[in-house]
Amino acid sequence: MANSSTTGAASLSTPKDSTDAIELSIIIVSWNVWPLLRDCLTSIEVLTDQCEPTGDDPALVRRWGAEGQWLMEVIVVDNASSDETMTALPLSFPWVRLIQSGENAGFTRGNNIGYRAGRGNYIFFLNPDTSLTAAARLARQAADTMDRASVDPLLFLHAVMAHDATLGMVGPQLRYGDGSWQNSRRRFPTRLTGFFESTWLSRLWPTNRWAEQMHMVDQPAKVQHAVDWLNGSAMFCRRAALAAICAEGDPGPFDEQF
Structure with missing residues (x-):
């Protein structure tokens, strides 16, 4: 995931069916990192398409996939940030669901909060200092579906999981801001x-x-x-696999002692 400032306009689409299931939930835990979080959310916006709002409320889902065939949601769990996150995020990204933990709950507890709130068949735990835009730029430039799927990180990770039911979690190749490889x-x-x-x-x-x-x-x-x-900054997981490792009464798949 190379950090990049590429942005792109998203087309407006309507969910095919009001009963459409959420295919993907992206969970981001944030604490006083608004500039990084803004870039991260912008990179997701580039890869997805806007859905029409219902009434006066913004649509808290987006359409994604090579043909816009799936619904996805983005959940930001904010750990009591004192910067501009709480005011800027709803204005800049009204399609993001913002959950306030009320305290600096930490990485594992914040991810468990997001996991419980998420509805997707797949869960992508993503750090706020990551960006998908380098791959997104290539995806938007790709002429056909196969080319786009090979460079769009969301499509690629989803395809890997969908084609092998034995996989519970996959991680993408990570890149530093200068493009060099980061071992994950x-x-x-x-x-x-x-x-x-x-x-x-x-x-x-x-x-x-x-x-x-x-x-x-x-x-x-x-x-x-x-x-x-895997490095915890980008973990694409099958919800059923996460549920399988949670004992009764567990707050989620992450051990909150760490």
């Missing part, structure tokens, strides 16, 4: 990994084989493969 996949650490990662030895020997093993540097960046865990 991991193997489970060993005792030696923790020893080298948390001590001065990591500075003395940054390329030690135990750290490299956890960071999967032996695997090519452009190949899809199974991982033990």
Whole structure:
């Protein structure tokens, strides 16, 4: 996900059926990062199409997909921001559902709040400092559906999940703002990994084989493969898989002790 300032006009469409199910819920937890959140939401806006409001209320869903065949919602859980988020977001993005946690609830609790509020068959947990616009620009320029699907991150991640029912979560390739690759996949650490990662030895020997093993540097960046865990900044999940790991009484799939 390369950070970019590309924007684009969205066409107005009407949901095909008022009973249409929400296919995708994007959950963003925010705290005092309005400029970054604004760019993140703008990038989502570029990839999706506006739905007509019902009465005087804005439509809190958007149409997305190569042919606008699905409905999606974006939920921002704000952890008591003191910047302009609370006033600017409803004015700039009236299609976003804003939930106020009332306190700095943290990352895991905020995501659980969004998870409980979301209605999508798929849940995309997305950090506010991410942007989809580099891929979005390519998607809007693509002439046919297959080309667009290959560069539109929402379509691509959805297609991967839809074609393999055994997958519970996938993560996209991440890029820093300068376009360089950001490693986002991991193997489970060993005792030696923790020893080298948390001590001065990591500075003395940054390329030690135990750290490299956890960071999967032996695997090519452009190949899809199974991982033990993902960077938490962009996690595209199947709702049924998340529900399956929640015990009765759990607030959501995230452990709120962390």
